[in-house]
Amino acid sequence: MREVNSRKAAIIGCGFVGAASAFALMQSGLFSEMVLIDANRRKAEGEALDISHGLPFAKPMRIYAGDYDDLTDAAIIIVTAGAAQRIGETRLDLVRRNVEIFRSIIPEVARRDCGGILLIVANPVDILTCVAAKLSGFPENRVFGSGTVLDTARLKYRLGEHLGVDPRSVHAFIIGEHGDSEIAAWSSAHVSGVPLRDFCASCGCADEQVLRGIAEEVKNSAYEIIQRKAATYYGIAMSVRRICEAIVRDEKSVLPVSTMQHGAFGIEGLALSLPVIVGRGGAESQVPIRLSGQETLDLQASAATLKSILSQIEL
Ligand code: NAD
Helix, strand or coil, rough: CCCCCEEEEEEEEECCHHHHHHHHHHHHCCCCCEEECCCCCCHHHHHHHHCCCCCHHHCEEEEEEHHHHHHHHHEEEEEEECCCCCCCHHHHHHHHHHHHHHHHHHHHHHHHCCCCCCEECCHHHHHHHHHHHHHHHHCCEEEEEECCHHHHHHHHHHHHHHHHCHHHHHHHHHHEEECCCCCEEECCCCCCEEEEEHHHCCCCEEEEHHHHHHHHHHHHHHHHHHHHCCCCHHHHHHHHHHHHHHHHCCCCCCEEEEEECCCCCCEEEEECCCCEEEEEEEEEECCCCCCCCHHHHHHHHHHHHHHHHHHCCCC
């Protein structure tokens, strides 16, 4: 296995999400080399050129369109390649199409004997993380999904707005599936050490209905954005940047990424999001989160939803 270059990133899939992530990473100064790969080579070339033209205003780095041979020494390989849902297509049909895309991508990555981390972003991210873990044969700490990092950012943003505080002072997680069965873990939420409900009471906004509404809004954000502009990409691009930062700087940050589960809350054999320590080793270890009885049941229901989809996919 070739040694990885900790300052090199690769992005597979240069559509809205891949290109926005590349742009966010260019601005981050985290990497000195970034290769863009897409089934449509000219698209990758165009994005590489366009983003490179911003370099005089950023930190030096090399950005280029490449192919799978360029992955061997990449520290992080971000997979955003995926098909969008067609009109009238069921969710399961979309899953099958994206699994087929992964069947063409992941073995190519695995064949290069890469020592880097596979960060899955394409949807359904939890299912595709399982697929990537299985097809790559990489150790599980080196294959994980962006999971509910974006949903958690949306929750913090909305709570910050509601409470009149900086969203960075809000500590709360969305856990479970990145999708319709996700859960807002209210019982562990706090504002800089003050339990969320106490904080709400102190500022006169302790309305359970409002909190439930915020969780619903977060869950439906992607639908709302897609209805207006056909795709979501800036929020996820910043989430990708945040995850990369935690890895490259070996931050040991706690992020709700999607990892393979082995028994926490009775869940195993699938990937979903729970708080995880993220550092140079990738998804290094799960952080024990305390959940209420109802939150535990909801998390188990979310896992059951994912399991039923997984059971219909042949790998
Ligand atoms: P897009 O259609 O704009 O881009 C997809 C890109 O993948 C295209 O450029 C296409 O040429 C490329 N591609 C397809 N098959 C390929 C293959 N076999 N090899 C290499 N490249 C291939 O879509 P998008 O809006 O960028 O979304 C990409 C994915 O990201 C979707 O699955 C979307 O649902 C997902 N997404 C995830 C999150 C998240 O939070 N995880 C958020 C937003 C979007």
